[in-house]
Amino acid sequence: KQEVTQIPAALSVPEGENLVLNCSFTDSAIYNLQWFRQDPGKGLTSLLLIQSSQREQTSGRLNASLDKSSGRSTLYIAASQPGDSATYLCAALNAGGTSYGKLTFGQGTILTVHP
Amino acid sequence: DAGVIQSPRHEVTEMGQEVTLRCKPISGHNSLFWYRQTMMRGLELLIYFNNNVPIDDSGMPEDRFSAKMPNASFSTLKIQPSEPRDSAVYFCASSWAGFPRGEAFFGQGTRLTVV
Numbered sequence: 718k719q720e721v722t723q724i725p726a727a728l729s730v731p732e733g734e735n736l737v738l739n740c741s742f743t744d745s746a747i748y749n750l751q752w753f754r755q756d757p758g759k760g761l762t763s764l765l766l767i768q769s770s771q772r773e774q775t776s777g778r779l780n781a782s783l784d785k786s787s788g789r790s791t792l793y794i795a796a797s798q799p800g801d802s803a804t805y806l807c808a809a810l811n812a813g814g815t816s817y818g819k820l821t822f823g824q825g826t827i828l829t830v831h832p
Numbered sequence: 833d834a835g836v837i838q839s840p841r842h843e844v845t846e847m848g849q850e851v852t853l854r855c856k857p858i859s860g861h862n863s864l865f866w867y868r869q870t871m872m873r874g875l876e877l878l879i880y881f882n883n884n885v886p887i888d889d890s891g892m893p894e895d896r897f898s899a900k901m902p903n904a905s906f907s908t909l910k911i912q913p914s915e916p917r918d919s920a921v922y923f924c925a926s927s928w929a930g931f932p933r934g935e936a937f938f939g940q941g942t943r944l945t946v947v
Contacts, residue, residue, distance in 0.1 A: 748932070749933055760941050763937060766934075768933075818929070819877055820880075822875040
Protein backbone atom coordinates (compact mmCIF):
# COMPACT_ATOMS: atom_id res chain seq x y z
CA LYS A 718 0.00 0.00 0.00
CA GLN A 719 1.36 3.38 -1.01
CA GLU A 720 2.17 5.79 1.81
CA VAL A 721 3.11 9.42 1.26
CA THR A 722 4.86 11.49 3.91
CA GLN A 723 5.56 15.21 3.93
CA ILE A 724 8.20 16.95 5.99
CA PRO A 725 8.05 19.36 7.71
CA ALA A 726 4.45 19.43 8.92
CA ALA A 727 4.68 23.20 9.36
CA LEU A 728 7.15 25.86 8.33
CA SER A 729 7.35 29.55 9.17
CA VAL A 730 9.81 31.75 7.29
CA PRO A 731 10.44 35.45 6.71
CA GLU A 732 9.58 36.92 3.37
CA GLY A 733 12.26 36.53 0.72
CA GLU A 734 13.64 33.20 1.87
CA ASN A 735 14.11 30.28 -0.47
CA LEU A 736 12.58 27.12 0.93
CA VAL A 737 12.23 23.40 0.27
CA LEU A 738 9.27 21.17 1.03
CA ASN A 739 9.83 17.43 1.08
CA CYS A 740 7.64 14.54 0.00
CA SER A 741 8.49 10.84 0.19
CA PHE A 742 6.56 7.83 -1.04
CA THR A 743 7.01 4.14 -0.28
CA ASP A 744 6.09 2.57 -3.66
CA SER A 745 8.11 3.80 -6.63
CA ALA A 746 5.59 2.36 -9.13
CA ILE A 747 3.94 5.68 -9.90
CA TYR A 748 2.63 7.34 -13.07
CA ASN A 749 3.29 10.82 -11.80
CA LEU A 750 3.60 13.04 -8.76
CA GLN A 751 1.61 16.21 -8.33
CA TRP A 752 1.97 19.19 -6.02
CA PHE A 753 -1.07 21.11 -4.86
CA ARG A 754 -1.77 24.23 -2.86
CA GLN A 755 -4.75 24.59 -0.56
CA ASP A 756 -5.83 27.89 1.00
CA PRO A 757 -7.97 27.78 4.16
CA GLY A 758 -11.54 26.80 3.39
CA LYS A 759 -10.79 26.32 -0.29
CA GLY A 760 -10.25 23.50 -2.74
CA LEU A 761 -6.95 22.16 -4.03
CA THR A 762 -5.13 24.01 -6.78
CA SER A 763 -2.69 22.06 -8.93
CA LEU A 764 0.79 23.61 -8.99
CA LEU A 765 3.03 21.16 -10.82
CA LEU A 766 2.83 17.69 -12.29
CA ILE A 767 5.93 15.55 -12.82
CA GLN A 768 5.58 12.45 -14.94
CA SER A 769 7.50 9.38 -13.73
CA SER A 770 9.94 9.73 -16.65
CA GLN A 771 10.77 13.33 -15.77
CA ARG A 772 13.21 14.71 -13.23
CA GLU A 773 11.78 18.16 -12.64
CA GLN A 774 9.20 20.75 -13.60
CA THR A 775 9.26 24.51 -13.19
CA SER A 776 6.57 27.14 -13.01
CA GLY A 777 7.58 30.67 -12.13
CA ARG A 778 9.19 30.66 -8.68
CA LEU A 779 8.31 27.00 -8.15
CA ASN A 780 10.50 24.05 -9.04
CA ALA A 781 9.60 20.46 -8.29
CA SER A 782 11.99 17.54 -8.60
CA LEU A 783 11.37 13.81 -8.63
CA ASP A 784 13.70 10.95 -7.76
CA LYS A 785 11.51 7.94 -8.32
CA SER A 786 14.11 5.36 -7.38
CA SER A 787 14.57 6.85 -3.91
CA GLY A 788 10.88 7.69 -3.50
CA ARG A 789 11.39 11.42 -3.05
CA SER A 790 10.12 14.69 -4.44
CA THR A 791 10.91 18.23 -3.40
CA LEU A 792 9.14 21.50 -4.02
CA TYR A 793 11.44 24.50 -4.10
CA ILE A 794 9.94 27.96 -3.65
CA ALA A 795 12.22 30.85 -4.50
CA ALA A 796 11.96 34.29 -2.92
CA SER A 797 8.95 33.44 -0.80
CA GLN A 798 6.12 35.97 -0.38
CA PRO A 799 3.32 36.31 2.18
CA GLY A 800 0.90 35.26 -0.57
CA ASP A 801 2.62 31.87 -0.66
CA SER A 802 1.19 31.09 2.77
CA ALA A 803 -1.00 27.99 2.38
CA THR A 804 -0.95 24.24 2.86
CA TYR A 805 1.10 22.38 0.26
CA LEU A 806 0.23 18.79 -0.56
CA CYS A 807 1.93 16.22 -2.71
CA ALA A 808 0.14 13.27 -4.26
CA ALA A 809 1.40 10.15 -6.02
CA LEU A 810 -0.65 8.49 -8.78
CA ASN A 811 0.01 4.81 -8.26
CA ALA A 812 0.81 2.51 -11.15
CA GLY A 813 0.77 -0.89 -9.52
CA GLY A 814 -0.17 -3.19 -6.69
CA THR A 815 -3.17 -2.74 -4.45
CA SER A 816 -3.00 1.03 -4.87
CA TYR A 817 -3.28 0.93 -8.68
CA GLY A 818 -4.88 4.06 -10.10
CA LYS A 819 -5.21 5.73 -6.71
CA LEU A 820 -4.04 9.26 -6.09
CA THR A 821 -2.48 9.07 -2.62
CA PHE A 822 -1.88 12.26 -0.66
CA GLY A 823 0.55 13.26 2.04
CA GLN A 824 -0.66 15.11 5.13
CA GLY A 825 0.62 18.44 3.83
CA THR A 826 3.03 21.15 4.93
CA ILE A 827 1.51 24.31 6.39
CA LEU A 828 3.61 27.22 5.17
CA THR A 829 3.52 30.67 6.73
CA VAL A 830 5.55 33.46 5.17
CA HIS A 831 5.62 36.54 7.37
CA PRO A 832 6.46 40.04 6.15
CA ASP B 833 -13.91 24.71 -19.28
CA ALA B 834 -15.41 25.71 -15.93
CA GLY B 835 -13.42 23.11 -14.06
CA VAL B 836 -14.83 20.45 -11.77
CA ILE B 837 -18.19 21.58 -10.46
CA GLN B 838 -19.59 20.35 -7.17
CA SER B 839 -22.96 21.01 -5.60
CA PRO B 840 -24.10 22.00 -3.13
CA ARG B 841 -21.23 24.04 -1.68
CA HIS B 842 -22.62 23.74 1.83
CA GLU B 843 -25.07 21.25 3.27
CA VAL B 844 -26.48 21.16 6.79
CA THR B 845 -28.67 18.20 7.58
CA GLU B 846 -30.06 16.34 10.55
CA MET B 847 -28.79 12.99 11.63
CA GLY B 848 -30.60 10.19 9.84
CA GLN B 849 -31.36 12.17 6.71
CA GLU B 850 -30.19 11.21 3.25
CA VAL B 851 -27.53 13.44 1.68
CA THR B 852 -26.59 13.51 -1.99
CA LEU B 853 -23.48 15.27 -3.23
CA ARG B 854 -23.02 15.97 -6.93
CA CYS B 855 -20.04 16.34 -9.21
CA LYS B 856 -19.57 17.33 -12.83
CA PRO B 857 -16.04 16.45 -14.01
CA ILE B 858 -14.07 18.33 -16.63
CA SER B 859 -15.20 17.45 -20.13
CA GLY B 860 -12.91 14.83 -21.69
CA HIS B 861 -11.64 13.49 -18.39
CA ASN B 862 -12.28 9.79 -17.84
CA SER B 863 -11.13 9.30 -14.26
CA LEU B 864 -13.06 10.61 -11.25
CA PHE B 865 -12.18 10.57 -7.57
CA TRP B 866 -14.21 11.26 -4.43
CA TYR B 867 -12.28 12.39 -1.33
CA ARG B 868 -13.21 13.35 2.21
CA GLN B 869 -11.11 15.83 4.18
CA THR B 870 -11.08 16.30 7.94
CA MET B 871 -8.57 17.89 10.28
CA MET B 872 -7.91 14.59 11.99
CA ARG B 873 -7.52 12.32 8.97
CA GLY B 874 -6.54 14.65 6.15
CA LEU B 875 -7.58 13.69 2.63
CA GLU B 876 -9.05 10.21 2.35
CA LEU B 877 -9.85 8.60 -0.99
CA LEU B 878 -13.36 7.15 -0.84
CA ILE B 879 -13.82 5.78 -4.36
CA TYR B 880 -12.57 6.29 -7.87
CA PHE B 881 -13.99 5.58 -11.32
CA ASN B 882 -12.36 4.98 -14.69
CA ASN B 883 -14.61 5.35 -17.75
CA ASN B 884 -17.66 5.50 -15.45
CA VAL B 885 -16.80 2.16 -13.83
CA PRO B 886 -15.99 2.01 -10.08
CA ILE B 887 -12.46 0.64 -9.80
CA ASP B 888 -11.82 0.75 -6.08
CA ASP B 889 -14.31 1.58 -3.34
CA SER B 890 -12.25 0.24 -0.47
CA GLY B 891 -12.14 3.71 1.05
CA MET B 892 -15.89 3.96 1.46
CA PRO B 893 -16.29 3.90 5.23
CA GLU B 894 -19.39 1.73 5.41
CA ASP B 895 -22.55 0.67 3.61
CA ARG B 896 -24.21 3.97 4.37
CA PHE B 897 -22.04 5.46 1.61
CA SER B 898 -22.67 4.80 -2.07
CA ALA B 899 -21.44 6.42 -5.28
CA LYS B 900 -22.59 6.29 -8.87
CA MET B 901 -21.39 7.57 -12.20
CA PRO B 902 -24.23 7.06 -14.69
CA ASN B 903 -22.38 8.88 -17.47
CA ALA B 904 -19.10 10.63 -18.19
CA SER B 905 -20.36 14.02 -17.06
CA PHE B 906 -22.01 13.30 -13.73
CA SER B 907 -21.35 11.50 -10.45
CA THR B 908 -23.10 11.36 -7.09
CA LEU B 909 -22.03 10.42 -3.59
CA LYS B 910 -24.89 9.47 -1.31
CA ILE B 911 -24.94 9.02 2.45
CA GLN B 912 -27.99 7.31 3.91
CA PRO B 913 -28.55 7.64 6.81
CA SER B 914 -26.17 10.45 7.69
CA GLU B 915 -24.42 10.66 11.06
CA PRO B 916 -22.59 13.53 12.83
CA ARG B 917 -19.22 11.81 12.23
CA ASP B 918 -19.80 12.20 8.49
CA SER B 919 -19.30 15.96 8.87
CA ALA B 920 -16.38 16.88 6.62
CA VAL B 921 -15.50 18.53 3.34
CA TYR B 922 -16.09 16.24 0.38
CA PHE B 923 -14.07 16.82 -2.77
CA CYS B 924 -14.48 15.50 -6.26
CA ALA B 925 -11.55 15.44 -8.69
CA SER B 926 -11.16 14.40 -12.31
CA SER B 927 -8.25 13.62 -14.60
CA TRP B 928 -7.30 12.10 -17.95
CA ALA B 929 -6.41 8.42 -17.41
CA GLY B 930 -4.80 7.88 -20.79
CA PHE B 931 -1.09 8.01 -21.55
CA PRO B 932 0.56 9.99 -20.18
CA ARG B 933 -1.68 10.33 -17.15
CA GLY B 934 -2.91 13.86 -16.71
CA GLU B 935 -3.20 16.31 -13.86
CA ALA B 936 -5.97 15.85 -11.34
CA PHE B 937 -8.21 18.88 -10.92
CA PHE B 938 -10.35 19.38 -7.85
CA GLY B 939 -13.72 20.97 -7.32
CA GLN B 940 -14.32 23.53 -4.59
CA GLY B 941 -15.78 20.90 -2.30
CA THR B 942 -19.02 20.41 -0.39
CA ARG B 943 -18.89 21.24 3.30
CA LEU B 944 -21.24 18.80 5.01
CA THR B 945 -22.46 19.35 8.56
CA VAL B 946 -24.63 16.68 10.15
CA VAL B 947 -26.30 17.83 13.38
